[in-house]
Amino acid sequence: MSDSPYLSIVAVSRNDGHGGHLLERMQYFINSLYEQCNRYHLDTELIIVEWNPPEDKKRLFEALQWPRDTVFLKTKIIVVPHEMHITFEHSDRLPLFQMIGKNVGIRRAKGEFILATNIDILFSNELMEYLAQKKLRKDVLYRADRADSASPFNSWLQYFFKQSSAVILDFCKINVIRVNKKYGTYAADSIMDHLKVYVGYHIQKLKYQYTGRIPFYGAIHANGCGDFTLMSRSLWMKFCGYPELQMFSWNIDSVLLIAAYHFGIKEIDLRPPKNTFHMEHGSGSGWTPGKGEELLFKRIEEQKIPVLSWEDCISISRMWKRVGKLKHDVCFNEPDWGLEGYELEEKII
DSSP: OOSSOSEEEEEEEOSSOTTSSHHHHHHHHHHHHHHHHHHHTOOEEEEEEEESOOTTSOOHHHHSOOOSOOSSEEEEEEEEOHHHHTTSTTTTTOSOOHHHHHHHHHHHOOSSEEEEOOTTEEEOHHHHHHHHTOOOOTTEEEEEOEEEEOOGGGSTHHHHOTTOHHHHHHHHHHTEEEEEETTEEEETTOHHHHHHHHHHHHHHHHHHHHHOSSTTTTTOOOTTGGGOEEEEHHHHHHHTSSOOOSSOOTTHHHHHHHHHHHHTOEEEEEOTTSOEEEEOOOTTSSOOTTHHHHHHHHHHHHTTOOOOOHHHHHHHHHHHHHHOSOOSOOOOSOTTGGGTTSOOEEEEO
16 A cells, blocks of 8 residues: 555544443454455555543553454554643543544545544445545545444344454444434334434425525534544645534534535535444443433533533534635634644554
């Protein structure tokens, strides 16, 4: 593989067991990527930003197994140490700043295109084959739907096929419990739920377009956008990555999409089967509908962790609408965004 790969994939993690079976999730993510990149001959750089590694746990390069066949995928782990972490606000309550961590990887990525994702995501074969065609446009933003799968760690799979990426991907395909599309989230086994979400979305879309209350409504795919946001390196640099807000990562990824809309960047939403799969995590550790969402925001409120609300996003969009279509570069951050200029430990796998 050349020093300038076609694709860089960036994710952030630490060995803290977040969401349950974290290392197993990461292992499936890594194994699947290695297998697919080699199958489709996709020159890829995987950057894992290890943020604030726990002192009492193994580092990720030690805790995970790394496939030997690395012809088309090279992996690099960039470490943001505890000493750096504690310089951020609310670091005593937030062990990881996900979007700032992604910026660390994005700023150092060498790929022609950069995909920001998460470590419990699997990509469909159809999606990876599409990327391997190397026909991506440098002037657009790409999004993909996310299908949430039942946890594979509560099944017989974990005992017999622990390291089989093909089997785990097939498991996710046939055990989808909910689907996250541009127009909303619905239960995979309920036609009525799907219809309700679809119709409700389009009614709201007409309402908001008529009133102008939410200028971007219907134009961006913000549902699960932290799991798959793909742009050319030049566009990522134009926006200076994600806004480096020192708070819980909720909705920060959506602000980037809203900015792209106001900047006139076209969004292309890839259609299934070019989608991603998310392995269900523990309730309250991240967003899941119902009880999971309730537990998550209860914890955030109790710990007094600041969070960006959807109304905040709407206010930001209204401000940009008043300014008019942005004609200049939009940079949310300081010139040293992504901890540029700081010497961080890098581990080449």
